[in-house]
Amino acid sequence: MFDFRSDTVTQPTEAMRRAMAQAEVGDDVYGDDPTVNALEEQAAEMAGFEAALFTASGTQANLLALMAHCERGDEYLCGQQAHNYKFEGGGAAVLGSIQPQPLDNEADGSLCLKRVEAAIKPDDIHFARTRLLSLENTIGGKVLPMSYLADAQAFAFEKGLKLHLDGARVFNAAVAEGVSLSAIAQHFDSLTICLSKGLAAPVGSLLVGDEALIKKARRWRKVLGGGMRQAGILAAAGQLALTEQVERLAQDHDNARYLAEQLAALKQVEVNQCATNMVFASFAHANLPALQAQLLADGCKVSVGAKTRLVLHKDLDRGAVDALVASLHRFEQENG
Ligand SMILES: *Cc1c(COP(=O)(O)O)cnc(C)c1O
Numbered sequence: 001m002f003d004f005r006s007d008t009v010t011q012p013t014e015a016m017r018r019a020m021a022q023a024e025v026g027d028d029v030y031g032d033d034p035t036v037n038a039l040e041e042q043a044a045e046m047a048g049f050e051a052a053l054f055t056a057s058g059t060q061a062n063l064l065a066l067m068a069h070c071e072r073g074d075e076y077l078c079g080q081q082a083h084n085y086k087f088e089g090g091g092a093a094v095l096g097s098i099q100p101q102p103l104d105n106e107a108d109g110s111l112c113l114k115r116v117e118a119a120i121k122p123d124d125i126h127f128a129r130t131r132l133l134s135l136e137n138t139i140g141g142k143v144l145p146m147s148y149l150a151d152a153q154a155f156a157f158e159k160g161l162k163l164h165l166d167g168a169r170v171f172n173a174a175v176a177e178g179v180s181l182s183a184i185a186q187h188f189d190s191l192t193i194c195l196s197k198g199l200a201a202p203v204g205s206l207l208v209g210d211e212a213l214i215k216k217a218r219r220w221r222k223v224l225g226g227g228m229r230q231a232g233i234l235a236a237a238g239q240l241a242l243t244e245q246v247e248r249l250a251q252d253h254d255n256a257r258y259l260a261e262q263l264a265a266l267k268q269v270e271v272n273q274c275a276t277n278m279v280f281a282s283f284a285h286a287n288l289p290a291l292q293a294q295l296l297a298d299g300c301k302v303s304v305g306a307k308t309r310l311v312l313h314k315d316l317d318r319g320a321v322d323a324l325v326a327s328l329h330r331f332e333q334e335n336g
Helices: 014-022 034-047 058-069 091-096 113-119 146-159 170-177 181-185 211-223 232-244 249-263 288-297 318-335
Strands: 051-055 074-079 099-103 129-136 162-167 190-194 205-209 269-275 278-283 308-311
Touching (some): 034 051, 034 181, 034 232, 051 058, 051 211, 051 232, 058 074, 058 091, 058 190, 170 190, 249 269, 249 278, 249 318, 288 318
Antiparallel strands (some): 051 205, 190 205, 269 278
């Protein structure tokens, strides 16, 4: 089976499975798990930050960032398309008593800083206290321009806001730009990183920040039930995600470009966007459920919709792309 639905489907490598089996572990709630501690140190160092926290998921890491930056009655500014607004169950409001103030994303995924400025609430008892600006990189596969990151940082500093990055796929951005993680991270007060997407670890994310922020987040992680015990079993795979999987992301980007090129030859398919490891396409076929069923019968899992997202990752090589494209060609021939 070739699974194009997401890079979350990646299987851990053999090296990860071996490292997990052999990991030295302890009770991480006591701070005693050497493998978790090593992963957190490794991530902090790569990002150029003081500290990091291993979390169960990216959703948890983002929520902890919001809860560590903001108090009850504060608000964060973010995009309408932001994962930590739209796709995380309203956790900041539900569990953190933090109000989101979403703004339309620009076509490139950024937030217009003029509009952000207009959304900052005055210091007045009528309003929530605007505390934080949250960006996402990559967003829908797109890389935020490096110059924009610097502008956003200067803006946040001038306005007295903290700046968070949802960097679930920040390594895709770094690899696409040919820069280190720290070159991106230096513009932010905190960032989250998913280990379990293109980096192929089975479980886990990281929140990176300064000592004080991570100390607060560590407390909230325990409150939220996210204090894990011998979590080094998972962190061992996370270490290899950071050391062995980052550069490989360039292949996913190449394969995404290759897929977009191949799709361009199909009459009923329009490629709307290709960036980093994602291709978005629309299918003009009358019967989309039949298309999805045909692709599945040919071994390709695709969430076919009005706008279909195809995600490249470690477990999809050029052969997988060829199989998908061949199946689409057959469907076009048989269904006009
Ligand atoms: C996947 C994702 C998350 C959340 O990660 P989970 O581990 O699925 O909870 C957060 N932000 C972005 C941009 C993501 O793509």
